[in-house]
Amino acid sequence: MSSKPAGYSRLQIALHWVIFLLIAVQFLFHDGMEEAWEAVTRGTYAGPSAGAMLHVVVGLSVLVLVVLRLGVKLKRGSPALPEEEPAVLRAVAHGTHWALYALMILVPLSGAVAWFTVNENAGDGHEVMKSVLFILVALHFAGALFQRFVLKSDVMTRMVRPGA
Template structure:
């Protein structure tokens, strides 16, 4: 059986979640700057734009750290009573989240720093996909907590996953 999540894994999970939420909340500033940039207009300094670029890079680094921690320490097994289809959906959701959390900062950086329209369009599509997967992840956790009563949410509260 895999080990419980470590304090580092739990901290990275919640920090990445917080930073991604901030990226969505601050999206309008970067979207407006991108439109100006696409039209060849000058972009005045905006701390929200700088923050978006900075947080994107930080999320990228933190996701790499999280992957390294997962490879080193593993992850708790899914509840045995969970149907195979739900286990597969959970695994695919997690894989999709990791892929998007890496691909989004890369596509954003390529779009922003190299003025690449295709990367910008891909970034925008991934923004919608990431939001959908985050919502699926949250719904899955709530379903486990309140319907299946497996208490999987406790695993991301403290190391060892005890409530």
Template structure:
């Protein structure tokens, strides 16, 4: 594991972060119609169209990238947080990150369980978890902006693409 005193995440960690974000955002936006497609699939009706053709493979890509992201995070660690952060804020950030990681693993797994293995209830859970993830992502972004513009601790530089 690398030294946590680094000021930035590695280029690979940054690429994985933004890649997962973009794929999740894309899949969330194009998810309309997946419930209908799932019902059709369960009824034995042929399923066709852009959304059911694209949404599941993008979800699998998210799962694979998240597994890689966790492995890389475990091996490389994370940069030290700003010195000015209150211990309660540090703890909240820790739990929010764990929640995001758990959701970004559980969402594709529940979608896969519904789409590939016919576990209908998993499809409902998939949708609920995706909505919870959107709320947590919004909180994550708000916290990052609070750090950048209110606390002025340049936290965003840790995850900014480029050097």
């Protein structure tokens, strides 16, 4: 008997999509934070703007939800990848997932350190990791499409429909 669940739980699926939406908000609406950060580093910061506050609140929300998601994953597990999938693709999938988790924790942490301590090195790290996160999200999405349309597997469906 396998210890891996047949599919993701409703909570895992909900966390996946809520975190995705929050990260999309961060990528699409970061201008307010960029302006505030430039003002802070120039010494002309006059107080938080709505855009900067949105970025901080959403970033910290991502951090909390990712920690929750990781806890659920470690406790409940996740479904196995298809056995017929080549080992190299399984390795890439596992590596990508763990790198995504690491970046979804490190990007908000580095942003918080940069913002709350006015640490430009943390801000630079935040920018680099944000770019790597964007690339990994794109790779993750491409992998899901590859699974669905080339390998004809149900891997993509599992993140939409709860399983046992």
